[in-house]
Amino acid sequence: MEGSFDTIPLSDVLQMIHASRGTGILHLKTHQLPLKLQFMLGEVVGGSILDWEGLEAIVTFPLHPEQGHFRFDAGRVQGTPLMPFKVFVGEWARMN
DSSP, X not given: OEEETTTSOHHHHHHHHHHTTOOEEEEEEOSSOEEEEEEETTEEEEXXXXXXXXXXXXXXXXXXXXXXXXXXXXXXXXXXXXXXXXHHHHHHHHHO
């Protein structure tokens, strides 16, 4: 799955991956920094901006970017969910 934030909001992309219980890496890129989110069965198990990893790195990325691109590469990912998906998105929105 590939696209741009001009046509599909990031929050919708996250919801689609969660609803389909996707496993893989979501690559996000705006004019600032790239973000990688790791999903396992629709839950976020990790994320990083360059070599900065964890929730602190994830929440520095805009939850509602106006421009940019994304690509989801399905594949094996390991880890445990950072927190339940809805709590994760709510926390990201709160800290953003």
